[in-house]
Amino acid sequence: MTSPIDIEGGGTSVVVDGEPQPETKSDTVKLEGRSPGQLMWTRFKRDRTGVISAYVVGFFFLVGLLAPLISKLYGKNPYTVYADERPELFDSAGVPVQPNGGISGEFWFGLEPGNGYDVFTKLIYGIRTSLMISVAVTLAVVVTGILLGVTAGYVGGKTDYFLGRFIDFLLAFPAQLFFIASMPVVVSLFVSPRDETPTYVRVVALILVQWFLGWMGLGRLLRGTALALREREFIEAAKVSGASPWRIIRKEILPNIVTPLLVQSTYLLPGFVTAEAGLSYLGVGIVEPTPDWGQMFSKASTELVMQNDITYMFFPGISMIIFVVAFNLLGDSVRDAFDPKTAR
Amino acid sequence: MSRGGRHVYGALSVLAAGALVLTGCSKGGSDGSGDDKKQQENAKRQQASIRFGDAADSTGPAADVPGAKSGGTMEVLQRDSYAHLDPAQIYVSDEGSLASLIHRGLTGYKATSGDGSKHEVVGDLATDAGTTTDGGKTWKYTLKDGIKFANGSPITSKDVRHTVERLFAPFINQGPTYLQQWLADTPGTAYRKLLKDGPYNGKHLPGSLLETPDDKTIVFHFKTPHPDLPYALAMAGYAVVSEKGDTKEKYDKAPVTTGPYKVQSFKSGKSMVLVKNTNWDPKTDPIRHQYVDKFNITFNQQFETSTKALLADSGADQTGVSFNNQVDAGNLSQVLRDAKLKSRTVSGYQPYVGQMNINMSHPAMKDKTVREAIAYALPITPFVRAYGGNDAMEVAGGLISPTVSGYDSAFDPFGKKKKPAGDPEKAKELLKKAGKLNMKLTFGYINTPEGQQYSTAMAAGLKKAGFNVQRQEIPAETFYDQVSKLNNTYDIFHTAWGADWPSASTVIPPLYDGRVIADGAQNYSQVNDPKVNSEIDRINKITDPVKSAAEWEKLDQYIVKDVVNVVPTAYYKQTQIAGSKVGGLVYDDVIGGIDPRRLYIK
Numbered sequence: 001m002t003s004p005i006d007i008e009g010g011g012t013s014v015v016v017d018g019e020p021q022p023e024t025k026s027d028t029v030k031l032e033g034r035s036p037g038q039l040m041w042t043r044f045k046r047d048r049t050g051v052i053s054a055y056v057v058g059f060f061f062l063v064g065l066l067a068p069l070i071s072k073l074y075g076k077n078p079y080t081v082y083a084d085e086r087p088e089l090f091d092s093a094g095v096p097v098q099p100n101g102g103i104s105g106e107f108w109f110g111l112e113p114g115n116g117y118d119v120f121t122k123l124i125y126g127i128r129t130s131l132m133i134s135v136a137v138t139l140a141v142v143v144t145g146i147l148l149g150v151t152a153g154y155v156g157g158k159t160d161y162f163l164g165r166f167i168d169f170l171l172a173f174p175a176q177l178f179f180i181a182s183m184p185v186v187v188s189l190f191v192s193p194r195d196e197t198p199t200y201v202r203v204v205a206l207i208l209v210q211w212f213l214g215w216m217g218l219g220r221l222l223r224g225t226a227l228a229l230r231e232r233e234f235i236e237a238a239k240v241s242g243a244s245p246w247r248i249i250r251k252e253i254l255p256n257i258v259t260p261l262l263v264q265s266t267y268l269l270p271g272f273v274t275a276e277a278g279l280s281y282l283g284v285g286i287v288e289p290t291p292d293w294g295q296m297f298s299k300a301s302t303e304l305v306m307q308n309d310i311t312y313m314f315f316p317g318i319s320m321i322i323f324v325v326a327f328n329l330l331g332d333s334v335r336d337a338f339d340p341k342t343a344r
Numbered sequence: 345m346s347r348g349g350r351h352v353y354g355a356l357s358v359l360a361a362g363a364l365v366l367t368g369c370s371k372g373g374s375d376g377s378g379d380d381k382k383q384q385e386n387a388k389r390q391q392a393s394i395r396f397g398d399a400a401d402s403t404g405p406a407a408d409v410p411g412a413k414s415g416g417t418m419e420v421l422q423r424d425s426y427a428h429l430d431p432a433q434i435y436v437s438d439e440g441s442l443a444s445l446i447h448r449g450l451t452g453y454k455a456t457s458g459d460g461s462k463h464e465v466v467g468d469l470a471t472d473a474g475t476t477t478d479g480g481k482t483w484k485y486t487l488k489d490g491i492k493f494a495n496g497s498p499i500t501s502k503d504v505r506h507t508v509e510r511l512f513a514p515f516i517n518q519g520p521t522y523l524q525q526w527l528a529d530t531p532g533t534a535y536r537k538l539l540k541d542g543p544y545n546g547k548h549l550p551g552s553l554l555e556t557p558d559d560k561t562i563v564f565h566f567k568t569p570h571p572d573l574p575y576a577l578a579m580a581g582y583a584v585v586s587e588k589g590d591t592k593e594k595y596d597k598a599p600v601t602t603g604p605y606k607v608q609s610f611k612s613g614k615s616m617v618l619v620k621n622t623n624w625d626p627k628t629d630p631i632r633h634q635y636v637d638k639f640n641i642t643f644n645q646q647f648e649t650s651t652k653a654l655l656a657d658s659g660a661d662q663t664g665v666s667f668n669n670q671v672d673a674g675n676l677s678q679v680l681r682d683a684k685l686k687s688r689t690v691s692g693y694q695p696y697v698g699q700m701n702i703n704m705s706h707p708a709m710k711d712k713t714v715r716e717a718i719a720y721a722l723p724i725t726p727f728v729r730a731y732g733g734n735d736a737m738e739v740a741g742g743l744i745s746p747t748v749s750g751y752d753s754a755f756d757p758f759g760k761k762k763k764p765a766g767d768p769e770k771a772k773e774l775l776k777k778a779g780k781l782n783m784k785l786t787f788g789y790i791n792t793p794e795g796q797q798y799s800t801a802m803a804a805g806l807k808k809a810g811f812n813v814q815r816q817e818i819p820a821e822t823f824y825d826q827v828s829k830l831n832n833t834y835d836i837f838h839t840a841w842g843a844d845w846p847s848a849s850t851v852i853p854p855l856y857d858g859r860v861i862a863d864g865a866q867n868y869s870q871v872n873d874p875k876v877n878s879e880i881d882r883i884n885k886i887t888d889p890v891k892s893a894a895e896w897e898k899l900d901q902y903i904v905k906d907v908v909n910v911v912p913t914a915y916y917k918q919t920q921i922a923g924s925k926v927g928g929l930v931y932d933d934v935i936g937g938i939d940p941r942r943l944y945i946k
Contacts, residue, residue: 079804081726081801081805083725083726084725084726084765084805087725091677091733092729093673093729093732093735094729114729114797115729115801195786196786196813196814196816289800289804303648303673303674306674307674
């Protein structure tokens with residue numbers, strides 16, 4: 001694929017007496033060297049869906065990152081029990097008196113039925129919690145996948161065999177059931193009986209259990225790639241010239257697995273977001289009063305909210321749909337940009 | 345009565361895809377107004393105490409329910425299957441409702457008004473509520489003529505003697521223990537030594553305790569006065585058991601009944617059919633009616649299911665009712681807002697009073713100023729909200745419920761009725777005075793959706809007052825076992841307790857007598873106050889029920905205001921709903937639910 005002719009980039013062409021020389025120009029452009037990364041970037045920029053998705057995803061991350069700042073400007077926090085602070089806005093069952101869950105200029109997304117938390121700050125802090133956990137899980141999974149997958153693929157032999165069986169073993173675990181069963185156990189390992197379970201313990205436990213059963217897919221994929229790369233000439237050349245295995249993995253193999261790695265992790269992350277939300281929905285993840293996306297769903301599914309304030313459900317619901325769809329589209333675009341020849 | 349089947353566990357609602365109808369907006373608010381006045385009336389109607397009826401009051405038949413008709417089949421939707429049918433094993437309130445239809449005892453509560461608010465204790469199988477000549481040490485009962493079991497055999501004093509003696513048998517372990525303790529004159533479970541195997545090995549209670557000189561007469565002898573005996577005998581747990589028909593453990597599944605209905609079939613966990621007992625003579629019964637031909641009871645109907653079915657009011661559900669299911673918290677406000685449903689719903693108090701216990705065994709909690717700070721800071725509103733608002737919970741002042749005689753609605757030492765969200769400023773001041781600002785406070789909460797909701801908001805309220813609150817979840821199934829352990833780690837935790845009969849003598853002694861502190865006992869706050877202990881002994885000896893009720897209320901106020909080992913939170917209320925063809929729908933304050941004895945089909 002050639003890039004369009006850059007008319008203003010004609011710094012190398014010589015203009016003689018107003019006579020343009022387009023042939024020379026296109027020649028110089030063709031000669032310009034581009035790395036695969038640059039090629040990918042130009043292709044990606046032309047994919048409108050991908051760019052829009054990237055902006056949406058970026059927006060979510062920005063919101064999560066800036067949640068404390070936003071709520072400071074907005075003047076509220078997700079821990080204030082407005083049903084006790086501003087009782088005039090609620091009836092005795094904790095349902096906002098105003099229609100649509102009490103949406104007003106003061107409370108932009110309304111108030112949560114029950115304890116009356118502010119929905120807007122709860123949502124942005126919930127996004128923050130969920131994304132933080134998911135990013136951490138993704139990073140841990142990627143690192144583990146690279147380490148074990150590439151090792152298995154490159155070293156081969158017995159190492160490959162045992163790692164392969166270990167992966168099979170872990171894949172046989174029913175993941176969701178394992179999460180539900182192991183979360184309370186992991187949490188109780190860390191906490192003294194006099195104290196409340198600190199939020200960070202729950203966060204760490206969530207990251208741990210999801211990481212433990214999350215890395216195998218990526219690990220297998222990288223093993224396959226490394227296995228194929230191992231037989232290629234440039235690796236053999238490096239071996240012959242006396243490079244250490246560590247150097248070969250670092251300098252020769254890793255740059256070549258960036259493509260599947262990036263593509264896979266953009267698919268993995270939204271998966272972890274929904275899994276984390278699922279756990280919190282079931283009550284084994286993050287619990288009240290710490291704001292969390294999934295926990296907002298579980299609140300939305302109570303009879304109180306369903307009967308009296310259906311509007312509440314739209315905020316966590318729609319924001320999560322947008323996020324997951326955008327992230328998946330982004331993943332597709334990244335894949336297309338890296339590997340345009342593969343038909344889908 | 346504690347625990348039982350009636351602690352409100354919210355069921356996690358299943359989110360059906362179809363429920364996600366995109367209506368886009370929702371109406372604000374969930375309850376109507378003008379409930380306050382009704383509440384006060386409710387409270388007022390409770391304050392008349394229950395008197396003991398004489399022979400004329402105890403003569404059948406019961407006054408007709410206006411407009412009542414005979415015949416028809418009634419569908420009954422119940423949540424929990426009945427674990428026990430043997431009267432001696434019946435203690436929880438849903439089995440109590442059933443017992444009001446199938447079992448009879450020496451005494452019973454007769455409704456003296458059409459709205460279920462006024463009662464008197466009358467003789468049921470006996471000719472009167474009991475006569476005593478020495479202030480409650482000796483009680484004499486005479487059986488009525490013409491009383492029979494459902495199998496046609498007459499009820500004699502031998503059966504009553506057998507009923508009492510089998511209470512001491514080892515397999516009777518679920519029912520009330522008042523009568524046994526009074527006869528043996530010991531607290532706790534030591535009464536079992538009196539008659540180890542019950543009457544089954546030919547041993548009997550001596551005449552110095554229980555006398556049956558002829559077929560009609562029963563005399564109880566106690567060592568200390570027990571003026572409350574007529575109340576106690578009215579409990580379902582002391583209903584009469586047939587001596588000849590007693591099958592010991594098996595009696596629990598197939599009892600020989602005495603009431604206007606008998607069990608035709610019972611599939612545990614699925615269904616039960618009650619039909620008329622032809623050997624029941626209305627002339628002997630001042631309390632019950634027999635209008636409906638048949639009750640079809642189905643179990644496993646959760647509150648949400650039964651509410652939706654009865655709201656829909658179609659087909660068999662038109663003659664449907666639930667003795668004990670209440671309208672679930674989510675639907676409650678909608679049901680009460682609908683004027684058309686007014687004739688189909690009844691509301692009233694349950695016997696339970698919620699209270700936040702302060703663990704007196706912890707050194708940090710021994711400081712009274714700290715306990716007062718907790719009492720001032722604790723917000724009650726989260727608790728009320730979690731269970732569905734003012735229609736389900738009423739902010740409490742004292743520990744004596746509106747359903748118990750002696751209740752004082754004006755008593756409110758910590759201003760909870762005016763400031764249900766707590767008074768953090770005042771609490772902070774007290775905490776500063778005690779020099780304990782930011783002290784650690786471990787809050788054990790029951791891990792139900794409601795428990796999670798109210799505990800977070802309560803913790804937020806306590807934090808505002810300067811406590812460093814540590815919330816700890818306790819599994820719902822073992823909650824009462826955990827908090828009744830003497831060495832538990834919780835500084836504060838919430839429990840509920842209901843009176844067994846409308847007298848505080850079934851509330852204050854088991855909960856606050858310092859001499860009954862033990863693992864598994866109900867003195868949850870582990871309070872041991874010499875004045876409370878001596879007052880309990882003194883008031884227990886007062887024979888005049890009106891006077892003792894006033895004294896109990898005084899002691900209640902002393903406990904709440906001066907001992908501060910508990911903070912009363914709320915009086916439990918409930919609303920129940922029935923189909924459109926159900927007549928005689930009345931909320932009975934003694935039963936704590938719909939009165940099944942008055943129901944008929946329109």
